[in-house]
Amino acid sequence: MWTAIAQHIAAKTGTAFTVADRRSVGGGCINQAYQLSDGRQSFFIKLNQASQVAMFEAEALGLKEMYDSQTIRVPKPIAWGIVDGSAYIALEWLDLGGGGEAWGRMGEALAAMHRVTHDKGFGWHQNNTIGATPQPNPWTATWLEFYREHRLRHQFRLAGRRGGRFPRQHELLMVLGDLLANHDPAPSLVHGDLWSGNAAVTTEGEPVILDPATYYGDREVDIAMTELFGRFPAAFYDAYNAAYPLDAGYKTRKTLYNLYHILNHFTLFGGSYESQANRMIDQLLR
Numbered sequence: 001m002w003t004a005i006a007q008h009i010a011a012k013t014g015t016a017f018t019v020a021d022r023r024s025v026g027g028g029c030i031n032q033a034y035q036l037s038d039g040r041q042s043f044f045i046k047l048n049q050a051s052q053v054a055m056f057e058a059e060a061l062g063l064k065e066m067y068d069s070q071t072i073r074v075p076k077p078i079a080w081g082i083v084d085g086s087a088y089i090a091l092e093w094l095d096l097g098g099g100g101e102a103w104g105r106m107g108e109a110l111a112a113m114h115r116v117t118h119d120k121g122f123g124w125h126q127n128n129t130i131g132a133t134p135q136p137n138p139w140t141a142t143w144l145e146f147y148r149e150h151r152l153r154h155q156f157r158l159a160g161r162r163g164g165r166f167p168r169q170h171e172l173l174m175v176l177g178d179l180l181a182n183h184d185p186a187p188s189l190v191h192g193d194l195w196s197g198n199a200a201v202t203t204e205g206e207p208v209i210l211d212p213a214t215y216y217g218d219r220e221v222d223i224a225m226t227e228l229f230g231r232f233p234a235a236f237y238d239a240y241n242a243a244y245p246l247d248a249g250y251k252t253r254k255t256l257y258n259l260y261h262i263l264n265h266f267t268l269f270g271g272s273y274e275s276q277a278n279r280m281i282d283q284l285l286r
Helices: 002-013 050-068 102-114 143-161 169-174 220-226 234-243 250-269 273-285
Strands: 021-025 032-037 042-049 077-083 086-092 128-130 133-135 188-190 199-201 207-209 215-217
Touching (some): 002 032, 102 199, 143 215, 143 250, 220 234
Antiparallel strands (some): 021 032, 042 086
16 A cells, blocks of 8 residues: 555656655544655655545645645645555645744735635535535535535534534524625635644744635634634734734624534534534524
């Protein structure tokens, strides 16, 4: 398997590559992850079941969409496919571990990425996943319709299959237009899953974002999620707002947008995320 992956990397990069060293590294709770090296160059490899190859393809295309924007550093996708019954993706290896002033630069770079738009509207040319959950991205003319149908209603449906009960979900969907009134966002290129575990700084001090759930949507979905599981450093928000100020009403929309992720966490993990989602729904309806 490792020989076949190395050969695919070599074919894609145009540079000879054979595996001299293989190390298991952290890769989250979904995939197995490894560093492959020939002593001169290294690559980050994620493995999963062969049935998950579409997830890796969508990740690679999402990284490429952000990489091609030339706004913020992401690991460059190299190769992906199936070998010996396993799906894999090979990415550029980045040495992580810096900090400090880079968080201000991350805010500026993310603001620049959010200014990248698409003339087809909201969505993307590719469905992908949010964690391990399918995420549909059909091109949609308005943000209201996209968020109602392909984010909230989709997640309510999945969470319901998991046994979740959300008595006021239909009431929330009915008033979504009121919650988004006077807010007309551009379809921005967004990361889609931007919590602290998917943002880092290289040892050279360059900000990086990882593991995207890419699409074109309201840029505030990214900023909202940075506040969901512990805020980014203050320098990030100061720099972002200096480069691309948030619109009035963001504090209410922050709860609305983070509801999507809490519903997804219930779908994935169950437990107290159901009650947290219902509290958020009640808050929004008040």
